[in-house]
Amino acid sequence: MITLENVSRRYGDFVAVRDISLEVQQGEIFGFLGVNGAGKTTTLRMLTGILKPSAGRITIGGFDLEDQPRNAKQITGYIPDRPYLYPRLTAREFLYFIADLYNVPGKEVDERIDSLLEEYGLLDWQDELIESFSHGMKQRLATAAALVHKPQVLVIDEPMVGLDPHGAKLLKDSMRRYASEGMTIFLSTHSLNVAEEVSDRVAIIDHGSILTTGTVAELHEQSGEEIRNLERIFLKLTRGATYTERRLDEDPPLH
Amino acid sequence: MKIPLSIKVSLWTLKNRWFKSPQPQKRFITDLLIVGLLYLLLKAIFGGVTQTLLELEKRELLDIHPSFLIYFIMLCFMGLVTFSAGVITISAFFLSEDIPLLISAPLTRISLFLRKFAQVYVGACWLILLMAMPILIAFQIHYDAGWQFYTLVLPALLLTSSLPVSIMICLCIAVASICPANRMKEAFVLLGLAIVSSAYYLLNAESTRSVETVQNIENLRSYLEASSSSREYVYPIKWLSDIAGNALVSVESFSYWPLFYLTAFALLSFYLAYTVFSLLYSNALYKSQQQSRTTHYRGLISRKNFSPLRSLLPSHYRAIFTKEMKLFSRDLTQALQLVLILGLCFVYLYNFRNLHKAQIFSENVEGWWQGFLILSNIFLGALITIAVTARFVYPTLSLEGKSFWMLKSSPVPLREILTVKFWFWFIPVSAISTVVFTSGALAIQANPFVVQLHVLCSWVLCYGIVGMAIGLGAYFADFEWQHSAEITASMGNFLFMLASTCLVLVLMFPIALLIVLYIFRSLHMPIPTGSWYVAVVCCVILICYLTYSSRKLALYLGTKALRKKM
Numbered sequence: 001m002i003t004l005e006n007v008s009r010r011y012g013d014f015v016a017v018r019d020i021s022l023e024v025q026q027g028e029i030f031g032f033l034g035v036n037g038a039g040k041t042t043t044l045r046m047l048t049g050i051l052k053p054s055a056g057r058i059t060i061g062g063f064d065l066e067d068q069p070r071n072a073k074q075i076t077g078y079i080p081d082r083p084y085l086y087p088r089l090t091a092r093e094f095l096y097f098i099a100d101l102y103n104v105p106g107k108e109v110d111e112r113i114d115s116l117l118e119e120y121g122l123l124d125w126q127d128e129l130i131e132s133f134s135h136g137m138k139q140r141l142a143t144a145a146a147l148v149h150k151p152q153v154l155v156i157d158e159p160m161v162g163l164d165p166h167g168a169k170l171l172k173d174s175m176r177r178y179a180s181e182g183m184t185i186f187l188s189t190h191s192l193n194v195a196e197e198v199s200d201r202v203a204i205i206d207h208g209s210i211l212t213t214g215t216v217a218e219l220h221e222q223s224g225e226e227i228r229n230l231e232r233i234f235l236k237l238t239r240g241a242t243y244t245e246r247r248l249d250e251d252p253p254l255h
Numbered sequence: 256m257k258i259p260l261s262i263k264v265s266l267w268t269l270k271n272r273w274f275k276s277p278q279p280q281k282r283f284i285t286d287l288l289i290v291g292l293l294y295l296l297l298k299a300i301f302g303g304v305t306q307t308l309l310e311l312e313k314r315e316l317l318d319i320h321p322s323f324l325i326y327f328i329m330l331c332f333m334g335l336v337t338f339s340a341g342v343i344t345i346s347a348f349f350l351s352e353d354i355p356l357l358i359s360a361p362l363t364r365i366s367l368f369l370r371k372f373a374q375v376y377v378g379a380c381w382l383i384l385l386m387a388m389p390i391l392i393a394f395q396i397h398y399d400a401g402w403q404f405y406t407l408v409l410p411a412l413l414l415t416s417s418l419p420v421s422i423m424i425c426l427c428i429a430v431a432s433i434c435p436a437n438r439m440k441e442a443f444v445l446l447g448l449a450i451v452s453s454a455y456y457l458l459n460a461e462s463t464r465s466v467e468t469v470q471n472i473e474n475l476r477s478y479l480e481a482s483s484s485s486r487e488y489v490y491p492i493k494w495l496s497d498i499a500g501n502a503l504v505s506v507e508s509f510s511y512w513p514l515f516y517l518t519a520f521a522l523l524s525f526y527l528a529y530t531v532f533s534l535l536y537s538n539a540l541y542k543s544q545q546q547s548r549t550t551h552y553r554g555l556i557s558r559k560n561f562s563p564l565r566s567l568l569p570s571h572y573r574a575i576f577t578k579e580m581k582l583f584s585r586d587l588t589q590a591l592q593l594v595l596i597l598g599l600c601f602v603y604l605y606n607f608r609n610l611h612k613a614q615i616f617s618e619n620v621e622g623w624w625q626g627f628l629i630l631s632n633i634f635l636g637a638l639i640t641i642a643v644t645a646r647f648v649y650p651t652l653s654l655e656g657k658s659f660w661m662l663k664s665s666p667v668p669l670r671e672i673l674t675v676k677f678w679f680w681f682i683p684v685s686a687i688s689t690v691v692f693t694s695g696a697l698a699i700q701a702n703p704f705v706v707q708l709h710v711l712c713s714w715v716l717c718y719g720i721v722g723m724a725i726g727l728g729a730y731f732a733d734f735e736w737q738h739s740a741e742i743t744a745s746m747g748n749f750l751f752m753l754a755s756t757c758l759v760l761v762l763m764f765p766i767a768l769l770i771v772l773y774i775f776r777s778l779h780m781p782i783p784t785g786s787w788y789v790a791v792v793c794c795v796i797l798i799c800y801l802t803y804s805s806r807k808l809a810l811y812l813g814t815k816a817l818r819k820k821m
Contacts, residue, residue, distance in 0.1 A: 048359040052541050073361040084352040088268040090275065097263060101360040129275050 007056030031199030077151035102149035322500025719802035726809025
């Protein structure tokens with residue numbers, strides 16, 4: 001459903017994403033893990049067409065993002081880590097706007113918006129201005145907005161930021177349900193618990209390169225760790241990545 | 256009816272402003288005040304134009320075709336639209352926060368372009384079009400033209416306004432594909448300075464020409480006609496003025512050719528803008544995003560350049576001074592406002608400079624007139640200082656925005672934070688103010704004592720005005736703003752301007768007393784030296800006491816209000 005072939009992204013001399021290749025199947029929840037600044041958000045922004053890759057090719061549902069961007073975007077929903085929601089619109093108006101952006105048929109709009117507002121606990125707040133919402137409510141509204149057009153692919157950047165335990169559980173349950181209905185979810189996070197709980201497969205990115213890909217069980221086998229724990233595998237692979245210069249000759253990546 | 260996507264958000268936002276406001280009464284009063292002020296402004300424009308037309312008629316100058324006059328007015332208006340369109344294009348196409356949302360949506364290229372074009376068009380033209388209305392009404396009433404005048408002129412005006420918008424969109428996208436949009440601040444500052452300097456030289460040349468040649472009505476007529484000769488026309492504005500002029504004079508013999516040209520030109524420029532958008536926009540946008548990740552700001556304001564000065568200051572002064580300097584220098588809106596304020600100073604000084612040409616401040620001029628000129632200079636200088644302060648100093652606390660928690664949770668007391676901010680802003684504002692006051696004094700050929708008085712007044716007034724701006728800015732601080740322009744347009748800022756104008760008016764009394772006594776002495780009136788010195792000392796003490804107290808009170812109120820918000 002999602003394919004990245006030798007994708008790179010440069011900012012001047014700095015390489016944010018280096019020659020990554022991935023394939024995510026339909027109905028799969030794919031966890032994309034990495035420390036801060038590893039290249040996760042850049043990859044997601046390329047997946048959603050906000051950024052153009054410096055090299056490589058991305059396809060969503062068989063549509064090339066470069067050649068058929070409208071088709072690819074039409075089947076994609078995106079929840080950014082810091083979503084911009086027009087502050088002077090109400091929740092319902094914002095969802096109407098998004099429905100228009102994604103050409104949702106007029107007859108279905110109200111029904112979909114009602115069910116999403118109810119699902120994400122925003123029904124009582126639907127006619128309030130977004131500027132009066134808490135961060136968690138904004139995050140739930142952004143999630144609802146990403147689902148208005150029933151996307152086949154959902155790209156989520158740091159989904160649990162600002163959500164209370166109820167909100168977090170709601171989102172995790174929703175993700176599992178959507179995946180079981182055939183939606184492909186590409187999830188970027190540095191929260192290992194979330195990745196371990198919901199992801200079918202994970203990839204670990206560091207300094208713009210994919211270090212390893214597989215299910216949590218496969219990663220455990222590759223790592224040779226006795227205790228099955230994603231955190232230990234992650235820390236082993238990305239040891240000191242952010243804070244000190246990692247010596248690349250130590251602990252080579254597990255492939 | 257389905258509302259086009261391009262204007263849906265704006266319409267909903269406007270509707271929610273009234274129906275969803277958390278404080279409807281406050282919103283209602285603010286809007287009422289804005290509408291009232293706008294009405295007065297439009298009425299003043301209408302009155303001014305009507306009076307001018309009557310004066311021209313009285314002086315038998317109105318046999319000049321009205322399209323000449325409309326041409327000059329529209330030329331100024333379109334200049335303003337061009338500048339605004341440039342600024343708004345950069346903001347709407349490259350820096351707007353909804354860009355990622357729109358880009359990730361399956362929008363067609365044309366819908367995205369239409370949405371952004373509408374944003375720029377409305378943003379750049381609404382005020383200008385609003386101000387054009389009383390002018391057109393004044394012309395229509397004066398020339399006794401029928402209602403057909405509006406049906407011809409309004410579409411022509413809308414078409415003409417779309418031209419600078421399309422051209423600026425082309426230009427900005429083209430430039431942004433070479434120089435990233437988020438680094439265009441410097442380009443705009445340079446452009447602004449270039450406009451101000453060329454305006455200065457042009458006006459200087461015009462002024463010399465007009466003083467030399469325009470000595471009577473006939474000279475003025477030929478001057479106007481010569482200025483309106485075809486070689487100096489900007490054609491779309493000429494077409495607009497022809498349409499308006501002909502509709503005023505005779506609708507029967509009206510030629511539709513200018514309207515046809517204008518429509519063709521507007522469509523062509525719109526198509527050109529869309530073509531440039533299609534070809535260059537995505538690259539320009541990616542470039543601006545790329546640049547934002549890799550830009551390293553190592554300008555003049557670096558730690559190294561200021562290290563000797565920094566070591567003299569206490570650490571919290573160093574921290575806040577450096578932060579304020581860096582944030583100010585990197586803010587596009589602030590930089591553009593600075594250019595506009597400099598333009599305002601220039602216009603003020605230019606006008607004041609012309610006074611001495613008439614030899615008003617010579618020996619045979621009466622004392623009261625000299626005193627009036629000095630006081631006017633000080634008062635107008637103070638108003639300019641208030642304008643600068645209202646734009647740059649008043650918002651400084653609110654601009655901390657959601658990051659104010661950092662200052663609040665630091666070990667520096669709130670009162671000290673306000674004091675540091677006061678000293679940070681007092682230095683540049685008093686520098687600008689000193690230049691304005693002194694230039695004004697020199698322009699009216701004042702003697703050294705009066706010049707010194709001006710300099711002292713500028714410092715003392717700045718002390719009070721900047722103190723009030725910081726204090727009231729803290730008192731009315733709003734950390735939840737969506738756009739920095741909201742703070743400048745807030746009720747709090749309006750009250751600050753009123754309060755500081757009152758302070759200036761109160762201070763004018765002791766200053767006026769000093770000046771009157773000085774003029775009496777210089778006119779050899781019998782004022783004993785001892786009494787003179789007593790009067791000077793009393794006035795100076797009173798002025799200092801008033802400014803010190805107002806600053807202290809404002810900072811006290813500001814600190815108290817900030818504590819309540821914690």
